[in-house]
Amino acid sequence: MRRLRFLPRLGLRARITIAFAVGALLMSAVLAGAALGFARQNLLDQRESSATARTYQNAQTVNRALPAGSGSTDGGDPADVLASLQTPSGSNPVLLVNGRWFPLNPEFGEDVIPASLRDMVRSGQPARMRFDHDGTTQLAVGVPLPAVNGAYFEIVSLGELEQTLESISISLLAAALLSTLAGAGVGWWAARRVLRPLRGIGDAATAIATGHFDTRVEASDDPDLAPLAASFNEMAMALEERIERDARFASNVSHELRSPLMTLAASIEVLENQRGDMPDRAKAALDLMVADIERFRQLVEDLLEISRFDAGVMHLDLEEVRVDELVMAAVTTSTDVDVPVDIDADLAGVVVRADKRRLSRVIANLLDNAAKYGHGATRVELRKNGDAVLIAVEDDGPGVTPEDRDLIFLRFNRGTSAGHRRGIDGVGLGLALVAEHIRLHGGAVWVENRTGDQPGARFVIELPTEEAT
Amino acid sequence: MSVGTRILSVEDDERIRTAVKLALEDEGWAVEEADTGEEALNAFQRQPADVVLIDIMLPGIDGFDVCRAIRRVSDVPIVMVTARADTHDVVAGLEAGADDYLTKPFAPKELSARIRALLRRVRSTDSGSSHLRFGDLEIIPDEGVVRRGGEEIHLTKTEFRLLVELATSPGRVFSREGLLERVWGYGYFGDGRLVDVHVRRLRTKVEADPANPRHVVTVRGLGYKLQA
Numbered sequence: 212m213r214r215l216r217f218l219p220r221l222g223l224r225a226r227i228t229i230a231f232a233v234g235a236l237l238m239s240a241v242l243a244g245a246a247l248g249f250a251r252q253n254l255l256d257q258r259e260s261s262a263t264a265r266t267y268q269n270a271q272t273v274n275r276a277l278p279a280g281s282g283s284t285d286g287g288d289p290a291d292v293l294a295s296l297q298t299p300s301g302s303n304p305v306l307l308v309n310g311r312w313f314p315l316n317p318e319f320g321e322d323v324i325p326a327s328l329r330d331m332v333r334s335g336q337p338a339r340m341r342f343d344h345d346g347t348t349q350l351a352v353g354v355p356l357p358a359v360n361g362a363y364f365e366i367v368s369l370g371e372l373e374q375t376l377e378s379i380s381i382s383l384l385a386a387a388l389l390s391t392l393a394g395a396g397v398g399w400w401a402a403r404r405v406l407r408p409l410r411g412i413g414d415a416a417t418a419i420a421t422g423h424f425d426t427r428v429e430a431s432d433d434p435d436l437a438p439l440a441a442s443f444n445e446m447a448m449a450l451e452e453r454i455e456r457d458a459r460f461a462s463n464v465s466h467e468l469r470s471p472l473m474t475l476a477a478s479i480e481v482l483e484n485q486r487g488d489m490p491d492r493a494k495a496a497l498d499l500m501v502a503d504i505e506r507f508r509q510l511v512e513d514l515l516e517i518s519r520f521d522a523g524v525m526h527l528d529l530e531e532v533r534v535d536e537l538v539m540a541a542v543t544t545s546t547d548v549d550v551p552v553d554i555d556a557d558l559a560g561v562v563v564r565a566d567k568r569r570l571s572r573v574i575a576n577l578l579d580n581a582a583k584y585g586h587g588a589t590r591v592e593l594r595k596n597g598d599a600v601l602i603a604v605e606d607d608g609p610g611v612t613p614e615d616r617d618l619i620f621l622r623f624n625r626g627t628s629a630g631h632r633r634g635i636d637g638v639g640l641g642l643a644l645v646a647e648h649i650r651l652h653g654g655a656v657w658v659e660n661r662t663g664d665q666p667g668a669r670f671v672i673e674l675p676t677e678e679a680t
Numbered sequence: 681m682s683v684g685t686r687i688l689s690v691e692d693d694e695r696i697r698t699a700v701k702l703a704l705e706d707e708g709w710a711v712e713e714a715d716t717g718e719e720a721l722n723a724f725q726r727q728p729a730d731v732v733l734i735d736i737m738l739p740g741i742d743g744f745d746v747c748r749a750i751r752r753v754s755d756v757p758i759v760m761v762t763a764r765a766d767t768h769d770v771v772a773g774l775e776a777g778a779d780d781y782l783t784k785p786f787a788p789k790e791l792s793a794r795i796r797a798l799l800r801r802v803r804s805t806d807s808g809s810s811h812l813r814f815g816d817l818e819i820i821p822d823e824g825v826v827r828r829g830g831e832e833i834h835l836t837k838t839e840f841r842l843l844v845e846l847a848t849s850p851g852r853v854f855s856r857e858g859l860l861e862r863v864w865g866y867g868y869f870g871d872g873r874l875v876d877v878h879v880r881r882l883r884t885k886v887e888a889d890p891a892n893p894r895h896v897v898t899v900r901g902l903g904y905k906l907q908a
Binding site: 474478568 | 693696904
């Protein structure tokens with residue numbers, strides 16, 4: 212279905228609410244229109260027939276009061292006759308006798324009466340007509356008086372009626388608005404009811420996404436919802452099984468790879484003990500093996516750590532740690548013990564909740580990264596930033612281009628520039644692990660330009676402090 | 681120093697066992713091998729070793745059971761070898777009576793350092809006194825004897841060293857890092873679970889009610905202390 216482009220995308224709940232409101236509006240508009248029309252017709256009919264009846268009655272009175280057949284005005288003065296008539300306010304009689312007009316109210320004389328009505332009545336035909344005068348609707352009723360060669364008219368104002376109809380229509384409009392609102396309310400409530408099971412499924416999906424793989428939605432006995440809940444639970448179960456299988460696989464791989472590595476690590480140590488007795492070529496080969504067994508070990512370690520994240524089985528051993536002590540210990544046990552560490556004075560004693568060994572691996576990875584791609588770390592900075600702690604590692608290398616700044620934290624990705632350089636033996640897991648570990652610690656990591664307008668990269672870790680959490 | 685110190689190495693993978701034996705012998709230890717739990721227990725019965733190295737994943741009797749069986753008859757230092765450090769294996773192994781653990785693959789030189797730390801003897805100069813008293817608790821460092829209410833209780837060597845370490849400054853709070861360094865010889869990144877499980881084991885022996893310890897007290901967020 213094509214969506215009209217100028218309409219904003221509305222949610223299901225909004226659409227159901229609007230549909231109910233529009234339905235209520237249409238229905239109340241039709242009902243109000245019909246009620247108004249009916250009332251109008253009824254009131255007009257009533258008013259017209261009562262005005263007509265009175266006019267006939269008054270015409271008869273006039274007929275009796277005036278001398279019959281006479282063309283003269285003797286006997287009864289038409290003005291006196293008119294004044295003696297019983298007319299309600301808003302009703303203005305006009306009398307025509309022998310071609311002379313006698314209005315009771317000078318403002319409502321013969322010229323107010325439409326000419327066509329006058330002509331029709333003078334020709335001997337009783338008639339009535341609605342017309343507009345000075346903005347108000349008037350009704351004129353005329354009865355011919357052949358005995359006095361004239362006619363009797365009454366001009367009745369319908370303004371009062373219009374006012375009544377107007378107030379009725381205002382009430383009806385208000386009622387229509389109210390029922391529209393009520394319709395919207397019912398729609399909103401109904402949408403909520405309908406969407407509640409969907410929200411339950413949404414919550415379950417969120418729980419699964421955050422690692423609670425055993426989450427299921429409650430089975431429903433509603434025939435419309437049961438298949439949805441059932442298929443969702445089936446999907447969740449399949450996902451959980453798959454993740455468990457992956458986790459088992461990672462654990463198996465762990466054991467299988469560690470055993471040969473153990474043999475290699477022990478054997479290489481025996482060979483190293485004999486290094487002094489070896490010819491130079493054997494020494495060179497031994498050194499290569501030592502270095503690559505270490506690389507192999509690190510790679511297995513990193514891969515297993517990553518697969519633990521994927522299986523959602525990563526658990527941190529969190530404890531309260533003084534961040535300055537941790538960073539100092541991490542630097543002194545790393546491969547780059549000489550890098551200067553600047554610690555902000557007000558950071559003394561600031562405590563973070565962290566997995567000591569994993570966080571030190573993070574810092575070691577950043578130092579390692581600086582050594583491989585940034586000509587070595589130039590400085591480690593540690594300072595407080597509001598409720599958080601910033602740990603920054605700066606290097607002297609070419610820096611990281613803005614388009615690489617997110618990419619380098621992905622697995623097996625060393626950034627476009629780093630990939631072309633030779634002699635770099637990283638596999639591109641170090642920064643991915645940094646990102647995963649920091650995320651699990653509730654912190655953030657990013658890379659920016661080195662401070663002080665010097666070339667180089669600055670990797671920053673932000674960790675929440677204990678006071679903040 | 682440790683020439684003649686005998687290590688019983690229990691490992692079912694033959695190549696690992698052989699490589700570790702070669703490397704440990706280079707470090708100056710005498711190594712006896714066992715490839716199953718049953719064989720390890722038999723060998724230990726024939727002639728108790730000075731240190732036992734046990735791989736947790738063994739066919740038949742597993743490493744935990746071997747550990748418990750040896751603990752029943754001996755206070756010898758036991759080092760467990762696990763495949764992974766982040767599982768429950770570590771705590772289970774320590775609770776079965778192991779003194780320390782290593783994760784495969786480890787460097788045999790690291791293992792040697794661990795063993796040397798575990799074999800360190802307690803002397804009265806460490807504690808400053810030849811006779812220490814904490815209420816009903818009596819510690820004689822030189823003889824390696826602890827009595828509660830006059831009755832001798834058996835501690836492993838590591839439990840004993842932990843107790844004496846705490847006894848050097850009664851009432852002072854020792855951090856887990858400090859205890860890890862002084863008892864196990866670890867630096868800043870030692871595993872604090874070693875201290876926690878050993879304190880737990882120690883309490884079951886020296887406390888009348890281990891659930892409500894009177895002597896070995898936890899100071900939340902700081903560490904442990906010993907009091908009368």
